[in-house]
Amino acid sequence: MIDQLFTEAVLVGILASGIRLATPYLYASIGETLSQRSGVLNLGVEGQMLLGAFTAFYITFTTGNLWLGVLAAMFVGLLMGLAMAFVTINLQAEQGISGIGFYLFGLGMSDLLFQKMLGTVATVSGFRPIHIPWLSDLPIIGKILFSQNILVYGAYLLVAVTWFVLNKTTLGLKIKAVGESPQAADSLGVSVSRIRYLTVSVGGMLSGLAGASLSIALLNVFQQNMTSGLGFIAVALVYFGGWRPFAVMGGALLFSMVNSLQLWVQVLNIPIPSDFAVMMPYVLTIIALVITVQRVRPPSALTKPFERGH
Amino acid sequence: MTEKKTLPSGHSQILQMEMHGITKRFPGVVANFKVDFDVRAGEVHALLGENGAGKSTLMKVLYGMYQPDEGQIKLDGTPVTIHSPVDSIKQGIGMIHQHFMLVESLTVAENVALGMPSTRGPLTDLKKVSARIYELAEIYGLRVDPDAYVWQLAVGQQQRVEIIKALYRGAALLILDEPTAVLTPQEVDEFFVTMRQMVTDGHALIFISHKLHEVLDISNRVSVLRDGEMIGTIPTQGATKTQLAEMMVGRPLGEIKIRQQSKTSQTRLVLQDVCSQSDRGTPALKNVSFEVCAGEILGVAGVSGNGQKELAEVITGMRPVTSGKIILDTQDVTGKSPKVLMGRSLSYIPEERMRDGMIKEFTVAENLILREHDQMPFSRRGFLDLKAISEHSEGLIQDYNVKTPSLETTVKSLSGGNIQKLVLAREISRRPHTLIAAQPTRGLDIGATEYVHHRLLEQREAGTATLLISEDLDEIMALSDRIAVIFEGEIMGVVPRDQATAEQIGLLMAGVAETAAK
Numbered sequence: 069m070i071d072q073l074f075t076e077a078v079l080v081g082i083l084a085s086g087i088r089l090a091t092p093y094l095y096a097s098i099g100e101t102l103s104q105r106s107g108v109l110n111l112g113v114e115g116q117m118l119l120g121a122f123t124a125f126y127i128t129f130t131t132g133n134l135w136l137g138v139l140a141a142m143f144v145g146l147l148m149g150l151a152m153a154f155v156t157i158n159l160q161a162e163q164g165i166s167g168i169g170f171y172l173f174g175l176g177m178s179d180l181l182f183q184k185m186l187g188t189v190a191t192v193s194g195f196r197p198i199h200i201p202w203l204s205d206l207p208i209i210g211k212i213l214f215s216q217n218i219l220v221y222g223a224y225l226l227v228a229v230t231w232f233v234l235n236k237t238t239l240g241l242k243i244k245a246v247g248e249s250p251q252a253a254d255s256l257g258v259s260v261s262r263i264r265y266l267t268v269s270v271g272g273m274l275s276g277l278a279g280a281s282l283s284i285a286l287l288n289v290f291q292q293n294m295t296s297g298l299g300f301i302a303v304a305l306v307y308f309g310g311w312r313p314f315a316v317m318g319g320a321l322l323f324s325m326v327n328s329l330q331l332w333v334q335v336l337n338i339p340i341p342s343d344f345a346v347m348m349p350y351v352l353t354i355i356a357l358v359i360t361v362q363r364v365r366p367p368s369a370l371t372k373p374f375e376r377g378h
Numbered sequence: 379m380t381e382k383k384t385l386p387s388g389h390s391q392i393l394q395m396e397m398h399g400i401t402k403r404f405p406g407v408v409a410n411f412k413v414d415f416d417v418r419a420g421e422v423h424a425l426l427g428e429n430g431a432g433k434s435t436l437m438k439v440l441y442g443m444y445q446p447d448e449g450q451i452k453l454d455g456t457p458v459t460i461h462s463p464v465d466s467i468k469q470g471i472g473m474i475h476q477h478f479m480l481v482e483s484l485t486v487a488e489n490v491a492l493g494m495p496s497t498r499g500p501l502t503d504l505k506k507v508s509a510r511i512y513e514l515a516e517i518y519g520l521r522v523d524p525d526a527y528v529w530q531l532a533v534g535q536q537q538r539v540e541i542i543k544a545l546y547r548g549a550a551l552l553i554l555d556e557p558t559a560v561l562t563p564q565e566v567d568e569f570f571v572t573m574r575q576m577v578t579d580g581h582a583l584i585f586i587s588h589k590l591h592e593v594l595d596i597s598n599r600v601s602v603l604r605d606g607e608m609i610g611t612i613p614t615q616g617a618t619k620t621q622l623a624e625m626m627v628g629r630p631l632g633e634i635k636i637r638q639q640s641k642t643s644q645t646r647l648v649l650q651d652v653c654s655q656s657d658r659g660t661p662a663l664k665n666v667s668f669e670v671c672a673g674e675i676l677g678v679a680g681v682s683g684n685g686q687k688e689l690a691e692v693i694t695g696m697r698p699v700t701s702g703k704i705i706l707d708t709q710d711v712t713g714k715s716p717k718v719l720m721g722r723s724l725s726y727i728p729e730e731r732m733r734d735g736m737i738k739e740f741t742v743a744e745n746l747i748l749r750e751h752d753q754m755p756f757s758r759r760g761f762l763d764l765k766a767i768s769e770h771s772e773g774l775i776q777d778y779n780v781k782t783p784s785l786e787t788t789v790k791s792l793s794g795g796n797i798q799k800l801v802l803a804r805e806i807s808r809r810p811h812t813l814i815a816a817q818p819t820r821g822l823d824i825g826a827t828e829y830v831h832h833r834l835l836e837q838r839e840a841g842t843a844t845l846l847i848s849e850d851l852d853e854i855m856a857l858s859d860r861i862a863v864i865f866e867g868e869i870m871g872v873v874p875r876d877q878a879t880a881e882q883i884g885l886l887m888a889g890v891a892e893t894a895a896k
Contacts, residue, residue, distance in 0.1 A: 236502060238491070238495075238496050238501070238502055240502075241492055244483070244484065245481045245484065248482065249479070251477075251479060252478075253481070254463070255443075255473070256494075256543075257462065257463050257464035258493045368482075
């Protein structure tokens, strides 16, 4: 039974889908990393993803254009991010609570739109794997790494780009300074609110994209509450990765690999109760968080609104 | 007017900065009222005043952090408007804030580069920045390693980074907001050497302080602010401490006199090889041993962050001891809870009075019975006796001269001095055997400070064993019978007050152990 897992085909399958399943986590958690690095905890990721997923699906469903769907999802995410920025930066609302508010808004709104505009579960033909000459034909590696769709590659590229921005650019320096010591940044003429607006809205945009990657690249359907906690896992992954893009990616991969494993366990009818199998990635996340979170210090100004002179 | 020179940093001078008739109002307060102030190239102009006199407000106006309601700022005769720190930096004004404006998790070079345009466009040019830091360090004698992380640096080094940061931005006029508050006496001397160098080179310096001897030592002119108004500007030459203090407070000050020690040898508090950890899990106290006797004040001197906070918390039962013993009135109380310690007549004036001393949303009366709220006569079978509480509070408020509109006023709306009086009233009126006073006058004005000192000395007369933890060396020297110096969690030495000199204490504060001491 259990030895069914250890055939080449199955192992390749597990790894390939693990890489693919990490996509929405990557977009969402990298966006969240940017936002948290500047000092804003956005718990509304899940809601932004749901609206992004619906928008991408609906636009693709009605126009047949996948890229239009992606852009629309990013735009909706951006709007949600701007709203979150306004509430937490201008109105100085408590970040955790406003985030939950945006989550509930996204959950309800995507459901309402779904009921009114689609009514039933439909499917679209989403992004397809790209065949890269030579690379895709490599044995094993080709199937695992180089037979994925464009949004998967985009997600991994985003990790590298974000690392570069945070560590090699003046913008990254400003983002980190604003998240660690907004007073210091302000005294040097860095606009704390402008930087936070930027990171929170880009974070929202990426959450929208994360939603799109789910509804028009990974599953190719839209259902009510289809993210089922994925956005919150993405927030947890940011803590797990200690606010460093590549470590966040490591967390996303670990989580998705375990997830992929449990899916294959179910597919192969291995007699482990499916409830336990489904639980595995989450239990793992909690354990990993407990082990890792204690040794990394979050950005000092995380969740603290900034006011000059305080 | 003299010719404008180029400063060694390569930027041009500000020959004269003038502020005319600056008025700044906040809701309910006039922080500055028609204040005139000026500074010229090649001088140190000291700005003196008590807390809340309006010094910081005036300087924040100059640095662009506040907009004045009335008044004008002129640089070399030309009126300027400064909307934000960006503007003031462009004009050549730099500010070294009392609480350093550094990002601890970034390197020195990154801190210096922050907010500045880079020669590589969107990419950082940290190599160039580092080279420039070395250059400036060379010119001004400010040694720092550009690649070090700020959290790794000692306070004195962090201050150098702040100065380099300002010079890097081309500051010709520097506002120094209480720069010596966090330094040891030797570091202050070193800092003054840098200041004199800068003045000789043609910088204009504004020096904010409330330490009179430093002002007399370093400045060319002194201006005194009181209650938001300019009391006067006088040349430092010929000025005396008494004169300046009277200008600050508006009345003559009493002298602190220490009477002969009442010779009781009864030991009240003993620490034996006490070790403890900081919040980060690093060792904060290393084999701390000392004793405090009835009727004496043991002062603990040291630069901020050398274990003072942990020391107070360990004795008051708020932080676990990892090894060692604490003995209170001959009984071992190591690891006992604050409640048990309270029962053993230990009182505590905490460093963070708004966080650990008072519940700011509670009323004056509620705060005054916080310790004994569940005991007779304030509480009977679980019910509060409001009459007893208000009588008790009424009495304390009169005895301790607390200015509050009523007993029902929440503590957060009182001034710092009055809040500290409430803490003293609650802690001292219990007639403690042992009193831990942590930074009891931090942030208080001269009047309130005087009051606290008076009360502490009164306790000493009454036979209380007092441990006074303070970062203000003048305060330690004025009140203590013996002085213990703490450095990186270790007691470097305990010196009787009459044998102690500021130099000797300063060396111990910097971690230089006494080899010559017997």
